[in-house]
Amino acid sequence: MKQLSVDVAVIGGGTAGLSAYRAAKEHANRVVMIEGGPYGTTCARVGCMPSKLLIAAAEAVHHARHTSPFGVDVEGDIKVEGKRVMERVKFERDRFVGFVLEGVDSIPADDKIQGYARFVGDHTLQVDDHTQVHAARIVIATGSRPAYPGLWDKLGDRLLINDDVFDWDDLPNSVAVFGPGVIGLELGQAMHRLGVNIHLFGVGGQVGPLTDPDVMAYANKTFAEEFPLMADARVESIKRDGDQVEITYLDDNNETQTIRVDYVVAATGRRPNVDKLGLEKLSIELDDRGVPVADPLTMQTSLEHIFVAGDASNQLPLLHEAADQGRIAGDNAGRAPNLENGLRRSAISVVFSDPQIAMVGMTYRDAQKRLGSCDCLITGEVSFENQGRSRVMLKNKGMLRVYAEQGTGLFIGAEMIGPAAEHMAHLLAWAHQQQMTIPQMLDMPFYHPVIEEGLRTALRDVAAKLDTDNNCVLECVTCQECGIA
Numbered sequence: 001m002k003q004l005s006v007d008v009a010v011i012g013g014g015t016a017g018l019s020a021y022r023a024a025k026e027h028a029n030r031v032v033m034i035e036g037g038p039y040g041t042t043c044a045r046v047g048c049m050p051s052k053l054l055i056a057a058a059e060a061v062h063h064a065r066h067t068s069p070f071g072v073d074v075e076g077d078i079k080v081e082g083k084r085v086m087e088r089v090k091f092e093r094d095r096f097v098g099f100v101l102e103g104v105d106s107i108p109a110d111d112k113i114q115g116y117a118r119f120v121g122d123h124t125l126q127v128d129d130h131t132q133v134h135a136a137r138i139v140i141a142t143g144s145r146p147a148y149p150g151l152w153d154k155l156g157d158r159l160l161i162n163d164d165v166f167d168w169d170d171l172p173n174s175v176a177v178f179g180p181g182v183i184g185l186e187l188g189q190a191m192h193r194l195g196v197n198i199h200l201f202g203v204g205g206q207v208g209p210l211t212d213p214d215v216m217a218y219a220n221k222t223f224a225e226e227f228p229l230m231a232d233a234r235v236e237s238i239k240r241d242g243d244q245v246e247i248t249y250l251d252d253n254n255e256t257q258t259i260r261v262d263y264v265v266a267a268t269g270r271r272p273n274v275d276k277l278g279l280e281k282l283s284i285e286l287d288d289r290g291v292p293v294a295d296p297l298t299m300q301t302s303l304e305h306i307f308v309a310g311d312a313s314n315q316l317p318l319l320h321e322a323a324d325q326g327r328i329a330g331d332n333a334g335r336a337p338n339l340e341n342g343l344r345r346s347a348i349s350v351v352f353s354d355p356q357i358a359m360v361g362m363t364y365r366d367a368q369k370r371l372g373s374c375d376c377l378i379t380g381e382v383s384f385e386n387q388g389r390s391r392v393m394l395k396n397k398g399m400l401r402v403y404a405e406q407g408t409g410l411f412i413g414a415e416m417i418g419p420a421a422e423h424m425a426h427l428l429a430w431a432h433q434q435q436m437t438i439p440q441m442l443d444m445p446f447y448h449p450v451i452e453e454g455l456r457t458a459l460r461d462v463a464a465k466l467d468t469d470n471n472c473v474l475e476c477v478t479c480q481e482c483g484i485a
């Protein structure tokens, strides 16, 4: 057994791990990064990038099929060649992975250990059966993996996760996607537009990551008009039938329907990879998902020498968060015991569906919890259905709701589905991080004719409800009865 003593060991060589390794190296002499699987990061290999490549192909065919309302007819059949679609997805994906691998190659060989690590002591990691690493500080950056009901394993090779989709050589005929969350919506809609016969099944009516019931209802209706989406599906059975899967469910009219599909894609959420790390051997505080609880500003856990970052932290499983958290965790693991608070940015998330979905700052659910009970939450909204520029471009589907604090007028969050949501979300996230008020946001320039004029309408709507003499927030935050002391 090889024995190594190091200042910092980083478990995981994904986005968070690479970021942590680089940050720790700024302060500590001996830093190692332990990676059990392939290098290249989840984002580039099987996440953000290949999913957006598939979506780009779907957008191309969708545009080609929807020129007629502009008075433009495309002659002849619009053909999707699945093999060429997947060739481009994989070619471009490999290019992105290649850039990551170049970065990994530039790390000295002595700093990289191949194998899966697990704790065998507070400061000791066992890597496969070949190396023991004794580390003064440790960063857990092990990412996450798809989570789905174990019973589905009986579907064998007909059950797929996102990783498998991006390895297809051709597009299949039919797919049932379970989980209309972020991955399910993005992949499901893209496959549908590329000609795959899809059914998307959810539970409890949840669509995307939204928490605002009005925006969620709009999203549900919009996507269900385009392809079969059962957000509250009553699935009675899922069984393998030869090379297909047979699914029986009750439709909205309570009638039994049976479909046969080539594949089931499980997009039912992801779980942090912390369950096989031997954490039970440590006296570390865990949350209800078994994830080490960490201070979001330092990423330090309840054990002062252990830090956590990226999807493994169960905070915000997004790429830019993984990079930020990795930097903070690595920096502090390197400089310990002199920790520094890192920069945590305003929350922003985007679903690359069409229309796009985006959320900024506090969710509606959290805003309601914090301010709703004492009537201090004011909201404004806009529909994009008659919004000038959106209508010009025939992108006039969607709604945006903004949330603010009564009295102060502080902008606290927004949820939306609509055109250019990725860009609007950035404007809003920047305003949120600058702690701007609704009147300050309305003082900013708005060009004409742009989709952002819709945002201005929503801001004016909330501004009309703002009463700056009202000190209800002050009363609310000290209100013992409503539990917000």
Ligand SMILES: Cc1cc2nc3c(=O)[nH]c(=O)nc-3n(C[C@H](O)[C@H](O)[C@H](O)COP(=O)(O)OP(=O)(O)OC[C@H]3O[C@@H](n4cnc5c(N)ncnc54)[C@H](O)[C@@H]3O)c2cc1C
Pocket (backbone or CB within 6 Å): 011, 012, 013, 014, 015, 016, 017, 034, 035, 036, 037, 038, 039, 041, 042, 043, 046, 047, 048, 049, 051, 115, 116, 117, 118, 141, 142, 143, 144, 162, 183, 273, 276, 277, 309, 310, 311, 312, 316, 317, 318, 319, 320, 322
């Ligand atoms: C289909 C899909 C689309 C997505 N799209 C977006 C998007 O558009 N925008 C966005 O912001 N986010 C997106 N995400 C989320 C984003 O990809 C993740 O938040 C991000 O990649 C997480 O990075 P990470 O470093 O935490 O994990 P990873 O990159 O997964 O790295 C973790 C690494 O740890 C290794 N590992 C695990 N256990 C051990 C162990 N015991 N020992 C050693 N090594 C170990 C793994 O092999 C892995 O390489 C998407 C995710 C998916 C699945």
Ligand SMILES: NC(=O)c1ccc[n+]([C@@H]2O[C@H](COP(=O)([O-])OP(=O)(O)OC[C@H]3O[C@@H](n4cnc5c(N)ncnc54)[C@H](O)[C@@H]3O)[C@@H](O)[C@H]2O)c1
Pocket (backbone or CB within 6 Å): 149, 178, 179, 180, 181, 182, 183, 184, 186, 201, 202, 203, 204, 206, 207, 208, 209, 267, 268, 269, 270, 316, 317, 318, 349, 350, 351, 352
């Ligand atoms: N554009 C992006 O930024 C992007 C894209 C993809 C993934 N991601 C990240 O990856 C994470 C995981 O994505 P995800 O889509 O797997 O998770 P998710 O939590 O967004 O969605 C899971 C969905 O599956 C549903 N579900 C759970 N069990 C089910 C069952 N048995 N049958 C049917 N539906 C079921 C849930 O109700 C939920 O709607 C996201 O939270 C996000 O952070 C981000």
